[in-house]
Every structure is written in structure tokens, then in C-alpha cells.
Amino acid sequence: MKFIYTQPHDWTEQEKTLAPYIDHCKQVVATSDYNALEASLCLSSDKEILAQVDEMIKKKKTNELKYIIVIGIGGSNLGTKALYDSLYGSVDVLTPDRYPKMFFLDTIDPKANTTFLNYFDKYITNENEFSISIISKSGGTTEPLVNAEILLGHLKKQFPNWKDRCVIITDNNSKMWDEGKRIGIDVLGIPKKVGGRYSILSAVGLFPLAMAGIDIRSLLKGAESMRSLCISDTSENHARSSSIFQYLYLQEGKAIHNSFYFHPELESLGKWYRQLVGESIGKDNIGVTPMVSIGSVDHHSMVQLYWGGPSDKTTELVYSKKQSSCLVPSDPLFPTLSTTEGKDTAEIVSAIQKGTALTYENQKQPYFEVVLDDINEYEIGAYMQYKMMEILYLAHLMKVNAFDQPQVELYKIETRKILVKK
Amino acid sequence: MKFIYTQPHDWTEQEKTLAPYIDHCKQVVATSDYNALEASLCLSSDKEILAQVDEMIKKKKTNELKYIIVIGIGGSNLGTKALYDSLYGSVDVLTPDRYPKMFFLDTIDPKANTTFLNYFDKYITNENEFSISIISKSGGTTEPLVNAEILLGHLKKQFPNWKDRCVIITDNNSKMWDEGKRIGIDVLGIPKKVGGRYSILSAVGLFPLAMAGIDIRSLLKGAESMRSLCISDTSENHARSSSIFQYLYLQEGKAIHNSFYFHPELESLGKWYRQLVGESIGKDNIGVTPMVSIGSVDHHSMVQLYWGGPSDKTTELVYSKKQSSCLVPSDPLFPTLSTTEGKDTAEIVSAIQKGTALTYENQKQPYFEVVLDDINEYEIGAYMQYKMMEILYLAHLMKVNAFDQPQVELYKIETRKILVKK
Numbered sequence: 001m002k003f004i005y006t007q008p009h010d011w012t013e014q015e016k017t018l019a020p021y022i023d024h025c026k027q028v029v030a031t032s033d034y035n036a037l038e039a040s041l042c043l044s045s046d047k048e049i050l051a052q053v054d055e056m057i058k059k060k061k062t063n064e065l066k067y068i069i070v071i072g073i074g075g076s077n078l079g080t081k082a083l084y085d086s087l088y089g090s091v092d093v094l095t096p097d098r099y100p101k102m103f104f105l106d107t108i109d110p111k112a113n114t115t116f117l118n119y120f121d122k123y124i125t126n127e128n129e130f131s132i133s134i135i136s137k138s139g140g141t142t143e144p145l146v147n148a149e150i151l152l153g154h155l156k157k158q159f160p161n162w163k164d165r166c167v168i169i170t171d172n173n174s175k176m177w178d179e180g181k182r183i184g185i186d187v188l189g190i191p192k193k194v195g196g197r198y199s200i201l202s203a204v205g206l207f208p209l210a211m212a213g214i215d216i217r218s219l220l221k222g223a224e225s226m227r228s229l230c231i232s233d234t235s236e237n238h239a240r241s242s243s244i245f246q247y248l249y250l251q252e253g254k255a256i257h258n259s260f261y262f263h264p265e266l267e268s269l270g271k272w273y274r275q276l277v278g279e280s281i282g283k284d285n286i287g288v289t290p291m292v293s294i295g296s297v298d299h300h301s302m303v304q305l306y307w308g309g310p311s312d313k314t315t316e317l318v319y320s321k322k323q324s325s326c327l328v329p330s331d332p333l334f335p336t337l338s339t340t341e342g343k344d345t346a347e348i349v350s351a352i353q354k355g356t357a358l359t360y361e362n363q364k365q366p367y368f369e370v371v372l373d374d375i376n377e378y379e380i381g382a383y384m385q386y387k388m389m390e391i392l393y394l395a396h397l398m399k400v401n402a403f404d405q406p407q408v409e410l411y412k413i414e415t416r417k418i419l420v421k422k
Numbered sequence: 423m424k425f426i427y428t429q430p431h432d433w434t435e436q437e438k439t440l441a442p443y444i445d446h447c448k449q450v451v452a453t454s455d456y457n458a459l460e461a462s463l464c465l466s467s468d469k470e471i472l473a474q475v476d477e478m479i480k481k482k483k484t485n486e487l488k489y490i491i492v493i494g495i496g497g498s499n500l501g502t503k504a505l506y507d508s509l510y511g512s513v514d515v516l517t518p519d520r521y522p523k524m525f526f527l528d529t530i531d532p533k534a535n536t537t538f539l540n541y542f543d544k545y546i547t548n549e550n551e552f553s554i555s556i557i558s559k560s561g562g563t564t565e566p567l568v569n570a571e572i573l574l575g576h577l578k579k580q581f582p583n584w585k586d587r588c589v590i591i592t593d594n595n596s597k598m599w600d601e602g603k604r605i606g607i608d609v610l611g612i613p614k615k616v617g618g619r620y621s622i623l624s625a626v627g628l629f630p631l632a633m634a635g636i637d638i639r640s641l642l643k644g645a646e647s648m649r650s651l652c653i654s655d656t657s658e659n660h661a662r663s664s665s666i667f668q669y670l671y672l673q674e675g676k677a678i679h680n681s682f683y684f685h686p687e688l689e690s691l692g693k694w695y696r697q698l699v700g701e702s703i704g705k706d707n708i709g710v711t712p713m714v715s716i717g718s719v720d721h722h723s724m725v726q727l728y729w730g731g732p733s734d735k736t737t738e739l740v741y742s743k744k745q746s747s748c749l750v751p752s753d754p755l756f757p758t759l760s761t762t763e764g765k766d767t768a769e770i771v772s773a774i775q776k777g778t779a780l781t782y783e784n785q786k787q788p789y790f791e792v793v794l795d796d797i798n799e800y801e802i803g804a805y806m807q808y809k810m811m812e813i814l815y816l817a818h819l820m821k822v823n824a825f826d827q828p829q830v831e832l833y834k835i836e837t838r839k840i841l842v843k844k
Contacts (some may be wrong), residue, residue, distance in 0.1 A: 033737045074722025074723050078723065091533075093514050095541070107686060110767045110768050112516075113767060131567075149750050149756070149762075149763070179756050183755065200785065256736060263531065263683050264531055271723070278724040279727070297529050300497070301700055303830055304704050307829035308709070308828065320791065326536050327572055348841065351840040354837070354840050355837030357836075358833075359836055363832070399667075405726040406726075410781045410784070411781040412777070419769075419770065
């Protein structure tokens, strides 16, 4: 991964502010301190968690495995979905015979639920074909509980050994943990201080991803190598640069951050980052509104606003250095219209990327570039670790608590009142 | 469709400002004035366009039709995708045997292109199984030209009558129109003054949607009935209310508009609206940044920011009155955790909707509610027409040109320079 940016002005002061906090993070890593708020930093090198996941995989993986179902919402599924979609999910409908496929039950949606049950009835004939992860950090989130009750209540009639095909992933010793043990469903834990939005490198992400054949060792290695950079006092500390960059422009009123991915399959990665930004630094009446754009889809939808509208955004352009190749035929069907005959589409896409960066430059809109070596587990792992650390540092600069989300309770209280009234 | 809002304060002045413009729009409708900038308002009742589309459908529809391929980007596909995804697309991967399926080739993506060609080779055996729409308003957009050359160049080897399976949809008498005629591909026109982002009710949307079995008469009827309301001087002129609402809050610095849909299948509808907002009113250094949220996915991702962060947004809560039904089993598998046994999920979803609206109210965040009677062609047609007129009125209040997009050219110029250099 490369990180390319122009410093808006001297930021020695912010580097000084961050120095002791980066030292603290370094310490958390060095001592593998799971009591720290920054406990998630310990995950990428945690051999014990990996061993637990490996053991569970061994127990659950079958040769017939075709359907990996993830029941979870927010921090319990966004990271997993980001990885799956980056590698396979975005073209799932075009690769109907590629397995295993992952399915995500997140919100409660009667139509989607019914469709899913019908799918199950129609296509799944053997219990070794599926694996279900039920994921809730607290163990009490409404959506996964409802989705689990509906799905499991339905399939237990058909599959007597359904419990063997499930794994519960929840806080070590939560009520759901106890319940799983009691009724005989295997359980994997989440370290107490690792919040949902920082949990992708725990069993939350590792177990279902490995079940789907995704290389979690490579994911962890990418994250670990990025972690080394981002606790260092070097120019390669991308999390530091990126957080100061965003902080300085936020002070100038640029309170929207646009993650502009030039690969449609990275959209879910952007949605994972949205939660990270939204919940970690959106509080105390300040915050950054994250948005996701896709090149070149949004060139035909949103760039007019980006370059013609108010200057209220920072932008991150993300692309992969390595592109697959696909040639435009050299004998065009529309000769009077064609300007790209014989060209490789990778070259066209690359020109659009460069043209876009140049336009941001010319329009004097603040942007930085993240160049991935490729779209694979290692690079996505590195990117996610960079982003999680960027947000820790940004929260520190903004003097907000990166680890709570107090306002999320508000609608839950109102919703509960309404449900009880009925 | 119901529209529920609280007027922030007296808006007689804005109603006065809008009155002559609404009269003008009324006039455009009454005279079916395709020379007006607001020509798109004539589409919902245009019998001639409908007859042309019907005739083309008759020519192209086959009993074996399974794959409707739309090659187009921005205004050429976002509306069609919005409708398809609302009705079928969001669960396509769970309904592999439901046909016809629509596929969208929008951006140039070597990986997606290759996957698509492989899919074609593997699953399509007969030319009556597919229909391809090549859509470009100007006739010169790079992405659809590249995608068309790649796809058609590939399949012409296998399907000698490939031209019969294609329809070009472009500006009446554009260069692409001529080229289509010349090489023997059927062509449907787009009225000159109907811009891409306002073109869903022209052949751009109608032809591919009808090929996919979507009820375009109902779509048009919904739009037409909404148009009547939105040129009226009544409280049922939702476009007027909605535009003034947004305008007043924009004056207070709330420059982000959050479309919060409580149905995951409406996400693409939100993406259609993004373009409408982004390109129509994002200029002259002012504008509104549109964003799309999905309930309850974003309750676990973004509401912390919405209720705890800066007060820089207006919010639109969109839900359907009619919900399918899906029961939570009354004998829970996790008895100590369950709080919803025996309940209908529709009831839970409705409680979350109400709890969310109440929280916006309690947090004094400006919001309005759009209640669809159902998620079907008629209601989506009405919603889209309401939104297109809202944006016309909002642009009028903001004194910006709702019909151009000058800054989009910027990256095209840079991109072309790079491609030529090579």
C-alpha cells in the first residue's frame, strides 16, 4: 500500500499532540494489553485467537460446504462483508456455481427473510452444506436474535443436527455465551474491550471468512505489517499522516469525508469505514460525515457536486496498482464513435484515475491517494488496520472518545416503548 | 404516497417565489412542450413514446428471454436499476431461478467485464435468451461505448443475429442514432431537452424495464398522478413542500440530505436520487450533498453521528405502509435472550421506524417522512416524479440551473489528455 498526499501546512504541533498517544498504542501492542481501550491493536498478532478459530474451522468445515451464513449487524458483519465483497461477493450473481457463497442476514426485513427461507428450502438438502455464524458483541442485539430465531426455528425441522452447524460469536462470558453453552452450540469469544467496529481481526471476522475460503493468515499479516508502520515515528506512519490531514481540514469546516474507490467491489469496504467514522468520532456535536463513491459510476452522478458545489469535503482516492486486463476489440462495431479500439480497459481506467486526481488538484480540493498493490487479503488487511488506527488518532486529535456510541441507545429506548405498548 | 412534515416556520415567501415557476411547469405539461427545459415533465403522459416502446417490445420480447442487459451509466441506468432492485434485484442472488434477470454494465471494470463474458459463454446458449440495451444520451460516453464494443465484439462470434437482440437508446438524431441506423441496429430516441437524470420515464427506462416484465403503465400512472399534485396550488404539492423545507434548512447551513430508507431494496432508488441532487443543484459553489442510509443497517453504523454529531443534515425517512409478514417462532431457541417471540417482524420493523422518527423529533433534527402505500411500480413512479419536481423547485429557489453539469467535463479533459499521450 502506498499513501500519497500533500501536507496542507506545517503539522508539527499535531504530531506532537499525537506522539504520546502513539507511544501508548505501541505499548499496548508490545504488552498485548487487552485491558486497554485500544485492545483491538493486539488482534493481528494474537496466536491464541487464531488457534481457537483454526480449531473451530477444523470442526465445522466440510467438503460439501456451499453456504456460509452470517447473522449479525453493524460491527458484527460489515468487516466480513467488506472482505467477501472485495474478493467474490460483488460478482456473486454472475458466478452462480462458485462456492462457498456468503449470505448476510443483518437488518430485519420480512421480504428478505421469507426469500431466504424459501432459498434454504429449495437449495439446501444436506446439513454439511451450510455453516451459520450468529454474531452479537453484547449478545442482546435485536436484529441477530430475531434473524437467528426465524432461520434456526425453520431449519431445525429439516436438519436434526442443526446445532452442530452453528457457531455463536459473542463477548467472552456474555449472556449469549452462557446460553450457547447451555443449549449446546459452540461459542467463540470476543475480547471484552474490542468494540464491534474494531473487531474484524477477532473471531467475528476470522471464523466466517476462513469458512468461506478466504486467507485469514494473509489478512492478519497485512494488518500486522501496517500496525508496525502506524506505531512508528516515521513518514510511513500513514495513520498519523491521514488523521492529521483530516483533522486540519475539519478545522477549516470540511466535515465530509469522501472515500472514492475506483473498484466497484470495494463499496462494502467503504461501508465498513462509514461505521468506523460515524460511531467513533460522531459525538459531542462534532464529527465527520463519511460517504462512499465509486469510480467511474459517480463520475456520472456526483463529481459535478464535488467540483462545482461547496468546498466541504476531504477526499480519499483508492485504487489498486494491479488491474486485470480486458481488451477493447481492435475492429470496432461503431467505428465513427469509438476512440478506444485495441486499448486495454486497465489503461482507460488508469487514465480516469489520474484524470480525477488531477482535477482534484486543479480544483484545489483536498485529497489524498491510497494505492493498493492488489485487491487481496493482505492489502485489505493492511488498509483496514490503517483505517482503524487513523480513526483512533483522529479521535485523539478531536478529543472525543473513539470507543463509545451513546446516542445509539436513543432509538432503542423509543422502539422498546412502542413494542411494549402493543 | 403520504408526505408528513412540520413546517420550520412561515414559508409564504418561498411559496410566492415558486408560484410563477410552478405555473410555468403547469404550462409545459398542458402544452406538452418538449422545447422547454422542463421537457421531462411531459413524459408520464406521452402516448407516442409509449407506443414506440410497445412496438419495440413486441419486436424484441421472446418466450425464452432470461437476461436483460443494460449498458449505460449515470442517468442512463440509475433509474432503471432503482426500479429493478426495488422489485427484484436486491434478492437476485437468492432467487437464481427467477427470470428475466437484469444485468447492468456501467463503469469499465476489467474484472467485472471478464466475469461477465465468462457468464455469457457459460449460461447463454440461444440468442432469444438475451436482450441488450445500449444507452447513451449524447451517444459519445466512453463507458457504454467500451462496454458495448467488448460485449458485442465477443458475442457476435457465437450469435450471428446479434444485431436483432440489441436496441440503441440515444438522443433523437445523435451520431449514435445515425450509426445504429447505418449498421442495422434498432434505435429508440430520447427527446433532446430531457436530460439523463430526468429520463427514467422515457425509452431509457421504459424499454429495458418492460423487457424485464416490470409494469411500465403502472409506473407512468403513478408518476402522472404525482405530477398533477405537484403542479397544483394545494397542500398536496409535495414537491413544493419538500423543496421549501430543504431550502430553508440549507440557508441554516444544513447542506447534507440523508435519504433514510427502511427497506434495503430501496438503496438503488437512493442512488438514483443522489445523481439528481448532485448534478442538478451542486454548482456555483453551493449545493446539497445527498447520502443514502438503510434502516436498520445504519442504526448500527451511522445514527450515532446523526444524533450525536454536528447538526448539518436534513433527513427523509422513507417506508412502505404495506409490509410482508414473517413470524418469529413462539418457542424461542434462546429463551433467556428473546424478547420478540411470536411477534411479526413487520411489527418490529414498524416500531423501529417510529422509534427513529421520535428520536429525530426529540433530538430536534429536521426530518420529514415519506410513506409509500407499497413498494410497487405505481408508488416508485410517484416517488420518482415527486423527487424530480422537488429538485426543479429547489434549484429555482437556490437560483441555480437544474439542467447543466459543467464541472463533469473537467476530468474528461484530463483523462483524454492522458490517453492521447500514451
